[in-house]
Amino acid sequence: MPGDVLLRALDVTRRFGGLVAVDRVSITLVRNEVHAVIGTNGAGKSTLVNMLAGELAPTQGRVQLNGRDVTRWPQPRRARAGLGRTYQRTTIFPRASVFENCRLAAQAKSQYPFDWWTRAAHCHESSHRAERAIEQAGLAGQTQRLAGTLSHGQKRQLEIAMCLATGPHVLLLDEPLAGMGPEETERMLLLLSTLKPAHAILLVEHDMDAVFRIADHITVMVNGGVIASGDPDAIRVNADVQAAYLGESEAVGTA
Ligand SMILES: Nc1ncnc2c1ncn2[C@@H]1O[C@H](COP(=O)(O)OP(=O)(O)O)[C@@H](O)[C@H]1O
Ligand SMILES: [Mg+2]
Numbered sequence: 001m002p003g004d005v006l007l008r009a010l011d012v013t014r015r016f017g018g019l020v021a022v023d024r025v026s027i028t029l030v031r032n033e034v035h036a037v038i039g040t041n042g043a044g045k046s047t048l049v050n051m052l053a054g055e056l057a058p059t060q061g062r063v064q065l066n067g068r069d070v071t072r073w074p075q076p077r078r079a080r081a082g083l084g085r086t087y088q089r090t091t092i093f094p095r096a097s098v099f100e101n102c103r104l105a106a107q108a109k110s111q112y113p114f115d116w117w118t119r120a121a122h123c124h125e126s127s128h129r130a131e132r133a134i135e136q137a138g139l140a141g142q143t144q145r146l147a148g149t150l151s152h153g154q155k156r157q158l159e160i161a162m163c164l165a166t167g168p169h170v171l172l173l174d175e176p177l178a179g180m181g182p183e184e185t186e187r188m189l190l191l192l193s194t195l196k197p198a199h200a201i202l203l204v205e206h207d208m209d210a211v212f213r214i215a216d217h218i219t220v221m222v223n224g225g226v227i228a229s230g231d232p233d234a235i236r237v238n239a240d241v242q243a244a245y246l247g248e249s250e251a252v253g254t255a
Contacts, residue, residue, distance in 0.1 A: 004030065004031045004200075005028055005029070005030055005067075006029055006030065006031055006065070006066060006082075006169055006170050006200040007028070007029040007052060007063070007064070007065055007083070007170045007200060007202075008026075008027070008028050008029070008063070008064040009025060009026055009027045009028075009048070009051070009052060009061065009062070009063050009064075010026050010061055010062045010063075010064070011024045011025070011026055011060065011061040011062070012024070012025050012026075012048070012051050012058040012060070012061030012062070012063065013025075013058060013059045013060040013061055014044075014047050014048075014051055014056060014058055014059050015059045020224050021044045021047040021224050022044040022047045022048050022051065022058075022224050023044070023223070023224035023225040024060075024061070024225065025044075025048055025061075025219075025221070025224075025225070025226050026226075027048070027052075027202075027219055027226075027229075029170055029200035029201070029202055030200055031169070031197075031198070031199065031200045032196055032197050032198075032199075032200075033196070033200060033201070033216040033217060034192060034196060034201045034203055034214050034215050034216050034217075035200070035201065035202050035203070035215065035216065035217045035218075035219065036202075036203045036204075036205055036211045036214075036215035036217070036218045036219070037049075037202060037203070037204050037205075037218075037219050037221060038204075038205065038206070038208070038211055038218060038219070038220055038221070038245070039220060039221035039222055039245070040222070040245065043221040043222055043223065043224065044221055044223075044224040044225075045174070045204045045221060046088055046174055046204065047224075048221070049085065049172050049174050049202070049204060051063065052083075052172055052202070053075055053078065053083060053085045053172055054070070054073055054074050054075035054076075054077070054078040054079075054083070055075045057071075057072075058071065065078060065081055065082070065083060065170070066081065066082070066169075068081075076108075079108075079166055079168070082167070082168050082169040082170060083168060083169075083170045083172070084163040084164070084166050084168025084170065084171050084172065085163065085171070085172035085173070085174070086156075086159045086160060086162075086163050086171075086172070086173050086174060086176060087159070087174055088174040088175050088178070088204075090155055090156075090159065091159065092147045092148075092155060092158055092159060092162070093147060094146065094147050094148025095146060095147075095148060096146070096147055097143070097144050097145060097146055097147065098134060098139055098142050098143050098144070098145050098147055098150070098158055098161070099130055099131070099134065099143045099144060101147050101158060101161075101162055102129075102130035102131075102133050102134055102158075102161050102162050102165045103126050103127055103130040103165070105130070105133075105162035105163070105165040105166055106125075106126035106127075106129040106130045106133070106165035106166060106167075107123075107126045108166065126165075129165050129167065130161075130165050131143070132164075132165075133161045133162070133163075133164035133165035134161050136161070136164050136194075136195070137157045137158070137160045137161035137164060137191060138157055138187065138191055139154065139157055139158060139161055142154065151184070152179055152180065152184070153180050153181070153183075153184025153185075153187065153188065156176050156177075156178075156180065156184075156188065157187070157188070157191065159176070160173070160176065160191065160195075164195075168199070169198075169199060169200065170199065170200045170201075170202070171195065171199050171200070171201045171202070172202045173192075173201065173202065173203050173204065174204045175204055175205060175206065176188060176203070176205070177205055177206075177207050177210055178206070185207065185210060189210060189213065189214055192214060193214065203215065211232075212232050212236070215232055216231065216232075217229070217230070217231060218230065218231070218232055218235040220235060220238075220241050220244070220245060222244050222245065227240050227241065227244055228240055228241045
């Protein structure tokens with residue numbers, strides 16, 4: 001159902017030695033919403049994503065997926081429960097085809113990878129899921145291409161396809177627009193808007209034009225903490241946000 005709460009972090013904190021990378025952050029991801037997390041480099045965005053995805057244990061706080069406490073679940077178990085993610089850096093196999101990359105991703109979701117009796121069935125199912133994900137991500141014409149030969153934008157589309165091949169309900173996207181030109185950015189924004197109705201999407205992004213166009217909700221992080229969270233109009237006029245972050249360019253412009 002649209003509006004369902006799919007993922008929730010409650011007061012999550014992560015320390016690295018003396019550094020508090022994420023400081024008591026609470027965040028809610030809802031189906032049919034793009035929730036953008038913005039903040040300067042080192043604000044703690046990727047660390048937050050890693051804790052939501054199960055790749056990094058929080059020092060404190062809880063994570064809930066579909067209403068269940070998954071704080072102690074490792075990443076593969078969360079992935080099987082519908083949590084998908086992409087990384088800030090590309091994670092494709094360049095010498096495998098687009099299809100093989102997606103089929104491997106789909107297979108990784110299988111709960112019984114060593115079950116020989118059902119292996120053939122799984123293989124068929126994985127292929128089907130891979131094909132569907134490739135089509136959804138807008139790469140239908142590139143299925144047999146070696147991933148390494150794709151354009152930068154297509155590689156990021158492939159990463160989303162690999163994520164979709166695992167059948168997620170929640171998408172955690174860490175800077176999917178990084179390094180993209182205007183056309184590739186448009187294509188990616190269109191893709192996100194088509195995925196939105198069926199997914200809860202967390203988008204970490206530096207491109208403010210894109211964020212304000214596509215986000216339904218924006219959370220602003222500074223030094224590990226949340227300084228503001230609300231709809232784009234509220235964030236745009238928030239004095240703390242302007243002072244800490246958005247105001248930077250305007251201040252330069254008016255100086
Ligand atoms: N594995 C780690 N070990 C030590 N410090 C880390 C580690 N990962 C991130 N940090 C630190 O945590 C802070 C937040 O990093 P990060 O979450 O990557 O920020 P962002 O994604 O917002 O740029 C930074 O100061 C970074 O150097
Ligand atoms: Mg980051």
